[in-house]
Amino acid sequence: MRAPTGSANEPLLRIEDLHVEFRTGGGTVEALNAVDLWIDAGETVAIVGESGSGKSVTALAVLGLLGNGRVSGGRITWNGKDITGASNSEMRSVRGKEISVIFQDPMTSLDPLFTIGHQLVEAYRIHHDVTKRQARQRAVELLDLVGIPEPEAKVKAYPHQLSGGQRQRVMIAGALACDPRLLIADEPTTALDVTVEAQVLALIRDLQDRTGVGLMLITHDMGVVAEMADRVVVFYAGQVVEAGTADEILDRPQHPYTRALLDAIPRRDTPRDQEMPAIPGAVPALNDMPSGCRFATRCSEAGPECGEPQPLRDLDRRQVRCWRPDEGHGVLEPMVEVAR
Amino acid sequence: MIVPDAAPLVEAHGLVKHFGDGKGLFTPQRPPVRAVDGVSLTIKRGETLGLVGESGSGKSTLGRLILRLIEPTSGSVTFDGQDIAALSKSRLTQLRKRMQLVFQDPVSSFNPRMTIAQVLTEPMVVHGMGDRASRIRRAKELLDLVGLPSYALERYPHQFSGGQAQRIGIARALSTDPDLIVCDEAVSALDVSVQAQVLNLLKEVQRELGLSYLFIAHDLNVVRYISDRVCVMYLGKLAEVAHADDISARPRHPYSQALMASIPSPDAHHQLRTPLAGEIPSPRRPPSGCRFHPRCSQSIDGCDRDEPELLTIGAPGEVSSVACHLFDPAPAR
Amino acid sequence: MLLYAGRRLTYGLLVLALVATLVFLIIRLIPGDVVRLQLADAPGVTQAQIDQRTTELGLDEPVLIQFGHFVGGLVQGDLGTSFDDGRPVTTKILERLPATLELGLLAILFGVLFGVPFGLISAIRHHSLIDNVMRFLAVIGMSLPNFWLALLLITFLALWFGWSPPLVYASPTENLSQNLIHMLLPAIALGAATMASIARMLRSSLLEVLGSNFIRTIRSRGASERVVVLKHAGRSSMIPVFTVLGLQVGSILGGTVILERIFAIPGMGSLIFEAVGQRDYPVILGCVIFYGAIFIFVNVVVDLLYAVIDPRIRYEGASA
Numbered sequence: 001m002r003a004p005t006g007s008a009n010e011p012l013l014r015i016e017d018l019h020v021e022f023r024t025g026g027g028t029v030e031a032l033n034a035v036d037l038w039i040d041a042g043e044t045v046a047i048v049g050e051s052g053s054g055k056s057v058t059a060l061a062v063l064g065l066l067g068n069g070r071v072s073g074g075r076i077t078w079n080g081k082d083i084t085g086a087s088n089s090e091m092r093s094v095r096g097k098e099i100s101v102i103f104q105d106p107m108t109s110l111d112p113l114f115t116i117g118h119q120l121v122e123a124y125r126i127h128h129d130v131t132k133r134q135a136r137q138r139a140v141e142l143l144d145l146v147g148i149p150e151p152e153a154k155v156k157a158y159p160h161q162l163s164g165g166q167r168q169r170v171m172i173a174g175a176l177a178c179d180p181r182l183l184i185a186d187e188p189t190t191a192l193d194v195t196v197e198a199q200v201l202a203l204i205r206d207l208q209d210r211t212g213v214g215l216m217l218i219t220h221d222m223g224v225v226a227e228m229a230d231r232v233v234v235f236y237a238g239q240v241v242e243a244g245t246a247d248e249i250l251d252r253p254q255h256p257y258t259r260a261l262l263d264a265i266p267r268r269d270t271p272r273d274q275e276m277p278a279i280p281g282a283v284p285a286l287n288d289m290p291s292g293c294r295f296a297t298r299c300s301e302a303g304p305e306c307g308e309p310q311p312l313r314d315l316d317r318r319q320v321r322c323w324r325p326d327e328g329h330g331v332l333e334p335m336v337e338v339a340r
Numbered sequence: 341m342i343v344p345d346a347a348p349l350v351e352a353h354g355l356v357k358h359f360g361d362g363k364g365l366f367t368p369q370r371p372p373v374r375a376v377d378g379v380s381l382t383i384k385r386g387e388t389l390g391l392v393g394e395s396g397s398g399k400s401t402l403g404r405l406i407l408r409l410i411e412p413t414s415g416s417v418t419f420d421g422q423d424i425a426a427l428s429k430s431r432l433t434q435l436r437k438r439m440q441l442v443f444q445d446p447v448s449s450f451n452p453r454m455t456i457a458q459v460l461t462e463p464m465v466v467h468g469m470g471d472r473a474s475r476i477r478r479a480k481e482l483l484d485l486v487g488l489p490s491y492a493l494e495r496y497p498h499q500f501s502g503g504q505a506q507r508i509g510i511a512r513a514l515s516t517d518p519d520l521i522v523c524d525e526a527v528s529a530l531d532v533s534v535q536a537q538v539l540n541l542l543k544e545v546q547r548e549l550g551l552s553y554l555f556i557a558h559d560l561n562v563v564r565y566i567s568d569r570v571c572v573m574y575l576g577k578l579a580e581v582a583h584a585d586d587i588s589a590r591p592r593h594p595y596s597q598a599l600m601a602s603i604p605s606p607d608a609h610h611q612l613r614t615p616l617a618g619e620i621p622s623p624r625r626p627p628s629g630c631r632f633h634p635r636c637s638q639s640i641d642g643c644d645r646d647e648p649e650l651l652t653i654g655a656p657g658e659v660s661s662v663a664c665h666l667f668d669p670a671p672a673r
Numbered sequence: 674m675l676l677y678a679g680r681r682l683t684y685g686l687l688v689l690a691l692v693a694t695l696v697f698l699i700i701r702l703i704p705g706d707v708v709r710l711q712l713a714d715a716p717g718v719t720q721a722q723i724d725q726r727t728t729e730l731g732l733d734e735p736v737l738i739q740f741g742h743f744v745g746g747l748v749q750g751d752l753g754t755s756f757d758d759g760r761p762v763t764t765k766i767l768e769r770l771p772a773t774l775e776l777g778l779l780a781i782l783f784g785v786l787f788g789v790p791f792g793l794i795s796a797i798r799h800h801s802l803i804d805n806v807m808r809f810l811a812v813i814g815m816s817l818p819n820f821w822l823a824l825l826l827i828t829f830l831a832l833w834f835g836w837s838p839p840l841v842y843a844s845p846t847e848n849l850s851q852n853l854i855h856m857l858l859p860a861i862a863l864g865a866a867t868m869a870s871i872a873r874m875l876r877s878s879l880l881e882v883l884g885s886n887f888i889r890t891i892r893s894r895g896a897s898e899r900v901v902v903l904k905h906a907g908r909s910s911m912i913p914v915f916t917v918l919g920l921q922v923g924s925i926l927g928g929t930v931i932l933e934r935i936f937a938i939p940g941m942g943s944l945i946f947e948a949v950g951q952r953d954y955p956v957i958l959g960c961v962i963f964y965g966a967i968f969i970f971v972n973v974v975v976d977l978l979y980a981v982i983d984p985r986i987r988y989e990g991a992s993a
Contacts, residue, residue, distance in 0.1 A: 050531035050532065050533065050534075051502075051531055063893055065889065065892055065893060088898075091895075092896075092897065093895065094895070095892070095893055095894060095895035096893065096895035096896075100894070101890075101893045103886060103889065103890065105886055108885065108886040108887060109886045109887055109889075109890045110887055110890065111887045111890075111891065111905050111909075112887070112909075112983070112984070112985060113905075113908050113909060113982060113983055113984065114905075114908075115984075122891075122894075122896070122900075123894045126895045126896055126900075158984040158985070158988070160984070160985050160988075161988070163619050164395075165619055166619075171890070174890070175894075177894075193394040193395055193558065193620070194394075194558070194559075194560075194599065194602040194603055194604075195394060195598065195599065195602045195615065195616040195619075196394075196619060197602070197604070198602045198604075198612075198613040198614075198615035198616070199615040199616075201604075201612070201613075202612055202613075202615050205612060220531065220532065221604060222532075222606035223603065223604025223605050223606050224604050226604065226606045226607065226608055226609050226610070226611075227604050227608070227609075227610065227611065227612060227613070246609060246610075247609060250606055250607075260533065261533060262606060264533045264535070264536040265532055265561075265606060266536075266539070266559075266561040266562050266564070266565040267605065267607070268560075268561055268564065268588040268589075268600070268603070268605070269588065269589075270561070270565050272564070272566075272584060275540050276536035276537075276539050276540050277536065278533060278534075278536030278537040278539075278540055279533035279534075279536070279537075280537070282501045282503060282504070282534065283501075283531075
């Protein structure tokens with residue numbers, strides 16, 4: 001299931017054994033521990049996990065925007081080129097042009113002091129040597145592309161004059177200004193109402209169909225994963241715990257965490273007189289990680305073997321960071337039982 | 341758990357809250373924000389009433405009106421038979437003991453320099469409950485009730501995770517032994533696994549203490565799970581009030597249907613939801629007639645003209661009511 | 674936008690009226706009698722002469738009537754005549770205004786010219802050695818009284834370089850270079866606190882803005898750090914910096930009173946100094962009103978600049 005190395009089918013983005021550290025007041029903490037994932041051209045890969053699991057850090061590491069963090073190990077390969085230690089100026093030619101990103105909070109992600117037209121023109125001209133007039137034409141096109149009505153008039157609007165949904169459309173327009181090959185969407189709809197979320201996701205899908213842009217979709221919402229993803233990578237406490245196709249992961253989750261996470265979501269038909277199947281406890285702190293399986297303390301199936309560090313194992317058509325599936329420990333049966 | 345025959349705990353009648361209709365020295369007159377525009381509802385003893393709606397629907401304002409944390413422009417709220425709008429300051433303070441609020445972000449509502457013991461006993465001090473020793477004893481009981489160890493008393497708010505902090509928020513709300521807790525997006529900021537824990541806790545507490553909740557949230561599935569009845573709110577008005585199982589299985593109002601269809605489901609692969617067109621209009625200038633009609637796929641003649649009333653439908657005794665011309669006994673034609 | 678400007682201007686005028694009233698009343702509380710002060714040296718002054726002088730100056734009337742005269746004159750732009758030499762107060766102030774304005778502007782120029790780059794460097798290289806040094810200097814710059822700094826500058830320049838500033842004032846039209854040399858030290862002494870405040874405010878607001886989400890967006894699109902810092906973060910940081918600048922104009926104006934005295938500059942500061950000594954009420958009052966007017970005018974301009982920089986303020990009241 002791992003993308004073959006060095007072949008003609010080199011994935012667009014490959015992350016291998018990535019470690020990221022942050023400097024804090026109390027020393028360094030490791031936010032990512034041995035993260036492996038890849039994204040093929042035009043593919044939608046959902047990165048799913050709870051807060052603090054390292055999803056956003058992975059995105060920022062790819063873009064070289066870690067701030068006071070640093071890559072302390074592993075490799076990031078973009079389009080066959082190692083960009084792990086790339087300088088800021090090298091990364092600038094990738095950012096926006098080849099890899100673009102939209103962030104969670106559209107209310108604060110646009111500069112409030114400039115018109116949206118100005119910000120789109122700027123985004124385009126960073127990578128294109130064109131006149132302001134030409135860039136302005138492109139800005140109008142982009143607004144039209146993302147479904148903003150009256151784009152000629154709206155280029156003169158300031159962010160505060162737009163609704164949250166419209167601002168997120170403008171963010172998408174800015175991200176797509178230079179026809180990138182990969183769009184990283186970091187919780188793009190978390191701050192929006194469900195009805196607007198549906199509109200924005202439909203827009204992203206439509207734009208993918210039209211431009212063939214690959215999508216790295218970071219989300220905590222399994223519903224969004226089901227709707228959008230070709231493949232899913234599940235993060236827990238700075239590690240990948242399970243990865244595979246969306247159908248595999250959602251229908252036949254193998255890692256106890258993935259299963260518990262899916263169970264904890266209230267559905268439209270969850271019996272109201274029963275307890276929600278919650279995961280006990282909380283995610284361990286980054287500076288206090290267990291040496292073995294990081295989920296063991298909350299896992300209903302943990303045994304003595306879980307005290308050992310768990311590698312990410314290749315299974316039939318997926319990867320799982322748990323020894324049980326490998327043991328053939330009656331994987332499918334207990335799972336069905338737990339999932340009811 | 342619901343006490344069916346007794347008088348309801350809370351009855352709100354024609355609640356209206358308009359913001360910013362005052363005219364300043366230099367500010368031109370402009371239409372007020374009609375945050376809540378004529379809402380009537382009841383909360384029974386031991387019941388959880390859910391309140392859902394998009395941002396800008398007025399659901400938080402409604403919650404604060406019911407607690408009289410803000411003054412209504414018009415309308416009345418009766419709590420346990422007493423009209424709280426007519427109460428004197430001192431009587432209101434007494435009544436406040438019996439109604440509490442749990443916020444979305446508990447940590448920012450705690451004083452960071454207070455220990456958890458202080459956080460939990462402060463409401464008891466305000467309401468003159470017990471002496472120091474008995475308050476501390478009660479604080480320990482409360483921590484036990486919400487599933488936290490008693491050594492948490494000596495700690496400070498920032499030392500807790502989001503889920504633990506929300507447990508403390510619930511414990512604080514419980515400290516005055518209230519009859520009603522308004523939960524305003526109380527689980528919205530929590531991770532799914534922790535959200536499930538807090539939902540379980542809220543249900544368990546209700547089972548033990550028999551109190552009522554007004555549960556305000558934007559996630560319809562969460563509201564449905566925890567509530568007995570659900571109110572769907574749109575632009576300051578109630579669109580539908582229905583039994584919790586009905587709201588998901590048989591949503592009647594087109595807006596409830598759209599909201600239900602908008603929830604992404606982990607079980608439906610690669611199915612794009614059919615997005616509801618447009619966005620919620622400004623509550624300064626709500627549409628004429630039915631406020632939902634510009635976005636409604638089922639609107640009929642007259643929806644843009646006549647405002648539908650919230651009418652009880654179905655058999656007598658059925659809890660559902662809908663404000664939609666499609667359900668008018670005499671259709672507006 | 675016009676509405677906003679009108680509102681700011683009206684508030685400004687209201688504050689100015691309040692200031693004029695307060696100063697009028699407070700001035701009467703200064704002990705000492707202007708007539709006795711003027712006639713004290715003359716031998717054989719009779720009570721009749723004193724009474725006559727009092728009547729001439731209009732000081733025999735009740736304070737309320739005096740206030741009425743003052744307000745009546747003020748709305749016509751007449752600040753009365755000096756008790757000292759009988760010349761119109763407006764004329765006396767206008768003679769002295771240019772020197773004070775020049776000194777104040779030079780002080781602001783010094784503050785901005787050095788404060789802005791220091792703040793920028795501090796923010797970009799935060800927690801580096803150069804940042805720590807600059808922050809230390811900024812604290813010193815803010816805490817040293819300007820007159821003391823001026824005296825230090827004079828003393829050390831004299832000791833080390835044997836240089837002292839000219840003692841005779843030349844107006845910029847007579848001798849520009851001499852004028853500027855004369856103004857140099859007082860402008861530095863006066864602008865040091867402004868420089869320090871601007872540097873500190875710019876540093877902290879830049880650091881805050883550089884951590885904000887929209888800056889991350891702009892970086893993520895491949896913009897250069899120059900564009901990120903100077904254009905986007907810089908523009909956002911301008912509002913607090915202008916606020917500080919508007920408030921600093923107050924302390925600069927206050928500082929002119931003593932510094933003009935130390936450096937023998939014939940500006941409004943020395944005028945008010947002399948007038949206080951002589952209990953020359955109309956001149957004191959006139960000067961204070963001028964100072965107040967300048968300060969309020971500057972701050973109205975600052976308020977308008979907010980609106981120029983920030984569209985959210987510009988469109989306030991005309992919501993979408």
